[in-house]
Amino acid sequence: MTKTPAASLIDVKSGPLKPKAQLKVAREILYTRISIATTIAVAALMAVILSRIPVSRFESSHNWYLLQDALFVLVVYAFVYGSLLHQCSRLGYFKRLRSHWPADRRDLETVFDMDRAPALAVLVPSYREERRVVRQTLISSALLEYPNRRVVLLIDDPPHPSEPEAAAELEAMRRLPNEVQAMLTPLQARYADELRGFERRRARGSLDARRETERLAKLYQDAAAWLEDRANRYEVQDHTDALFVERILREPAGNHRARAAEISGWEKTSEPPVFEESLLHEYRRLAALFAVRLSVFERKRFVNLSHAPNKAMNLNSYIGMLGRNFREVIRSDGLHIEECDRRLAQLRFPQADYLITLDADSLLINCYALRLIHLMEQPGNERIAVAQTPYSAVPGERSLIERAAGAFTDIQYIVHQGYCNYGAAFWVGANALLRRTALEDICREAGERGFTVKKYIQDRTVIEDTESSLDLVARGWRIFNYMERLAYSATPPDFGALIVQRRRWANGGLLLLPKLLRHLPANKGIRHIPETLLRTYYLVATPVINLAMLTMLVCPFERHLEGSWPFLYLAALPYYLLFLRDLLATGYAWSDLLRVYSLSLLLIAVNLGGVAKSLQQWCTGQTTPFVRTPKVPGRTAAPPIYILMPGAIALCTLALGLDDLINQACFLAGFALTNAAAFGYASFRFIGVGAAFEDLGLPFPSRSRAEEVSAGGLPASEEQRAPAGQATAENWLTT
Numbered sequence: 001m002t003k004t005p006a007a008s009l010i011d012v013k014s015g016p017l018k019p020k021a022q023l024k025v026a027r028e029i030l031y032t033r034i035s036i037a038t039t040i041a042v043a044a045l046m047a048v049i050l051s052r053i054p055v056s057r058f059e060s061s062h063n064w065y066l067l068q069d070a071l072f073v074l075v076v077y078a079f080v081y082g083s084l085l086h087q088c089s090r091l092g093y094f095k096r097l098r099s100h101w102p103a104d105r106r107d108l109e110t111v112f113d114m115d116r117a118p119a120l121a122v123l124v125p126s127y128r129e130e131r132r133v134v135r136q137t138l139i140s141s142a143l144l145e146y147p148n149r150r151v152v153l154l155i156d157d158p159p160h161p162s163e164p165e166a167a168a169e170l171e172a173m174r175r176l177p178n179e180v181q182a183m184l185t186p187l188q189a190r191y192a193d194e195l196r197g198f199e200r201r202r203a204r205g206s207l208d209a210r211r212e213t214e215r216l217a218k219l220y221q222d223a224a225a226w227l228e229d230r231a232n233r234y235e236v237q238d239h240t241d242a243l244f245v246e247r248i249l250r251e252p253a254g255n256h257r258a259r260a261a262e263i264s265g266w267e268k269t270s271e272p273p274v275f276e277e278s279l280l281h282e283y284r285r286l287a288a289l290f291a292v293r294l295s296v297f298e299r300k301r302f303v304n305l306s307h308a309p310n311k312a313m314n315l316n317s318y319i320g321m322l323g324r325n326f327r328e329v330i331r332s333d334g335l336h337i338e339e340c341d342r343r344l345a346q347l348r349f350p351q352a353d354y355l356i357t358l359d360a361d362s363l364l365i366n367c368y369a370l371r372l373i374h375l376m377e378q379p380g381n382e383r384i385a386v387a388q389t390p391y392s393a394v395p396g397e398r399s400l401i402e403r404a405a406g407a408f409t410d411i412q413y414i415v416h417q418g419y420c421n422y423g424a425a426f427w428v429g430a431n432a433l434l435r436r437t438a439l440e441d442i443c444r445e446a447g448e449r450g451f452t453v454k455k456y457i458q459d460r461t462v463i464e465d466t467e468s469s470l471d472l473v474a475r476g477w478r479i480f481n482y483m484e485r486l487a488y489s490a491t492p493p494d495f496g497a498l499i500v501q502r503r504r505w506a507n508g509g510l511l512l513l514p515k516l517l518r519h520l521p522a523n524k525g526i527r528h529i530p531e532t533l534l535r536t537y538y539l540v541a542t543p544v545i546n547l548a549m550l551t552m553l554v555c556p557f558e559r560h561l562e563g564s565w566p567f568l569y570l571a572a573l574p575y576y577l578l579f580l581r582d583l584l585a586t587g588y589a590w591s592d593l594l595r596v597y598s599l600s601l602l603l604i605a606v607n608l609g610g611v612a613k614s615l616q617q618w619c620t621g622q623t624t625p626f627v628r629t630p631k632v633p634g635r636t637a638a639p640p641i642y643i644l645m646p647g648a649i650a651l652c653t654l655a656l657g658l659d660d661l662i663n664q665a666c667f668l669a670g671f672a673l674t675n676a677a678a679f680g681y682a683s684f685r686f687i688g689v690g691a692a693f694e695d696l697g698l699p700f701p702s703r704s705r706a707e708e709v710s711a712g713g714l715p716a717s718e719e720q721r722a723p724a725g726q727a728t729a730e731n732w733l734t735t
Helices: 019-059 063-099 105-113 131-142 164-204 209-233 239-263 272-289 311-319 368-377 400-421 436-441 464-474 495-505 509-522 526-554 559-585 591-602 604-620 641-662 666-687 689-695 703-711
Strands: 120-126 149-155 292-297 324-331 334-339 347-349 354-358 362-364 384-388 431-435 444-448 451-455 478-481 487-489
Touching: 019 063, 019 559, 063 400, 063 526, 063 559, 105 272, 105 368, 120 131, 120 311, 120 368, 131 149, 131 164, 131 239, 131 292, 131 354, 131 362, 149 164, 149 311, 164 209, 164 272, 164 292, 209 239, 209 272, 239 362, 311 451, 354 362, 354 368, 354 436, 368 384, 368 431, 384 436, 384 464, 400 478, 400 495, 400 559, 400 591, 400 666, 431 436, 464 478, 464 509, 495 604, 509 526, 509 604, 526 591, 526 604, 526 641, 526 666, 559 591, 559 666, 591 604, 591 641, 591 666, 604 641, 641 666, 666 689
Parallel strands: 120 149, 120 354, 149 292, 384 478
Antiparallel strands: 324 334, 324 347, 354 431, 362 487, 384 431, 444 451
16 A cells, blocks of 8 residues: 555654664663663671671670661661662663554554544643743644644632732733733634645636645645744743743744645656545644634632632533533522533533643643644544653753753653553643543542532642542552653752742652552552552652761761671662763763752752641641742742751761761761762852842842842853754663
8 A cells, every 4th residue: 555645744753773783772771681680789788797786785785786787777778779760760661662653654644634622731830930931832732733632721829819910910911811812813724724725726626736736835834934933033031941942843843844845746746646645634734733723711710619729620620510501599608600501501512532631830842732642543542541651851951940840850860760660650730631431430529618519630739640540540540650751840940949939849659658659459460560669669668768868967876887888889870870860861961960969959848748648638638738839030939948958967967977087987977078079069159148148038149149149040151962862762871
């Protein structure tokens, strides 16, 4: 069977990895296996050495030191456990990469030939976001290459603000979907007319091959010119703007121009029926490029909808109305929304087969929906509830702390992909494609202020995506991570904003552990052991690792334990070597490993603060309020406790290190003094002296110097990393 001309043009690689890339993947798998074996061997040797300590304690009547020895053993093997699971995740990632075979364009674009493609709704929850940021997100969603789609901005701001400035910002946000719609409507109308015109010419049998290909190529060139004009006129103010211009505007424009060049040679085809079908396919695709309906919805305008202050209930309120018709009714207590007959409806909520939930500060590459829905529609994938690409950090960071936090995000991409290899993936809420029937399967009803509300996504914790993952898995659904970088999200640019984000991430895992344990008995057989270990670690990693690290930093372990410290360093070495290798391959520098480590020390108190919130909720039964990551111009102030606690830990570590140095305990002293120096670096570069004084309410002598230090900008000599995700799998592995 002859392929249609459209089949040969693809936007990403298709087919398996090339032989050279296969060798590189095989090499990474070998390195990872060697690292795992080394870690296990060193851990076993440490076990032999540490097992002798209790015996000597007992023989010397130092039984009261046994507790300290036991604590040391627990801390050491907590690190070993985490290191092994990270390496196993990396192994799973490369195994998946080796077998990754994306569908080519011919298969992906069959959706444009359907009478009715599965309906897609892109939901963008927003709460007091910056208008410029939301506009980029809406445009990236509107330009998704997929037919039968719509985009809904779910504004969650108070509907009647008393401050004039807030009221003006809200009105501007309400107008935003219509502004984006108005920008696209002329193109939508033009290409719809072109499709109808072609269908009329085809029905009359009056097709001219040369004219049709010229016309079609010109339409693609015009679409490219429109995108390029928008890119040229866009005011680039930061690295997010640069990514938006290059990946959302210029990259599709380049694809359109390449397609136009290919179409220009079609009149030479010797198979007219195939040629006509190819033309129809292209006209339908063009008509779908800009055919999108944007709208806005505010649940808090209506008394009888949920007003719970979290993203989950914002999404739930809209999802619960899909496929139904409503009217607005004014009652004594305010405005209500009531279901009604279609003829009387003021608000219609079309049905959707799939939903994309997208944070208001995230960007999607234009083939996101096309690839993920194609995956979900394949035979055998009927039980995939969530398909996603774990988001990447926006490249071109403005500050060192943003760079370090972004490096952690990009490494987590590898970890999440590896989890999927063992069937242990979790929904990561910044972006995801959700199957509507799966959400209906886990839907529950609850009462709120005397009204019944539906909960598709649970809001018991502030990590609603994690709890929903457990609900879906318990019902037999799967979560799938697609092996391409197709989504980007902003990284907090300063310490205060990062505190809000990371404290929220650390809050909830312990609360969900009982739900996971209830699910585990259903997973019988040895093949479920990796899933069990990974899912459990995902929930408990934050409290376990941060408590273990805090213990190592502040606990004055006895000198006789120093003999085991070289083995501890040796056990950690494979983990950090692989971590560094992945950083380099993702576009970072070797020095970023030190920055990521220093930032992890600085965030110990923050992460434990989130864990404390979980314990507070467990004790009191009161749900922790959902606090969104601030996205405001300037710097977000940090709570004083998170300025003082790292300083206190650093001083304690420094004191222990000096004491160990005096007593010639070299390994203990080296560990303590190195970490004290890392704390100092992190405090100076990630918080800033001036910012710390300001947040503590203390005067700082030189304001100009304070601003300079607080900025935490990248050094002038620091190379900007390449945009993550633009490289293919082949050159990802060149390091």
